[in-house]
Amino acid sequence: MARAYVDFAARRPGMFELLFRHDLLEGGGENLRVTTIPMLTTVEELFADSVGREQTSRRALLLWASIHGIAMLTATRALDVFETNVEALLTDAVFVHLHAAAEQ
Numbered sequence: 835m836a837r838a839y840v841d842f843a844a845r846r847p848g849m850f851e852l853l854f855r856h857d858l859l860e861g862g863g864e865n866l867r868v869t870t871i872p873m874l875t876t877v878e879e880l881f882a883d884s885v886g887r888e889q890t891s892r893r894a895l896l897l898w899a900s901i902h903g904i905a906m907l908t909a910t911r912a913l914d915v916f917e918t919n920v921e922a923l924l925t926d927a928v929f930v931h932l933h934a935a936a937e938q
Contacts, residue, residue: 835876836901836924843905850909854902874898881935889935897931 843850878894904923907913
């Protein structure tokens with residue numbers, strides 16, 4: 835899921851940004867939420883078995899924020915400067931968040 839998210843951002847940076855600009859799309863915000871909320875729900879399911887219910891949403895948001903940040907940096911080509919292996923960066927981000935959740 836993380837790879838697909840970042841790949842979409844890289845291929846369609848304008849559309850990727852627009853997906854999260856609820857403030858610019860007056861009247862379209864609710865339709866966007868119908869798209870974005872299931873993404874967060876899917877990430878929450880990763881944590882459902884490993885952390886308490888009260889921490890699930892927070893952990894999911896932290897992981898999504900990390901993946902979203904990598905996607906934005908990829909879409910804007912900011913990571914090109916560092917010659918970063920995006921695949922390794924994504925793997926590390928997911929591992930760190932899931933591993934931290936499992937240790938609690």
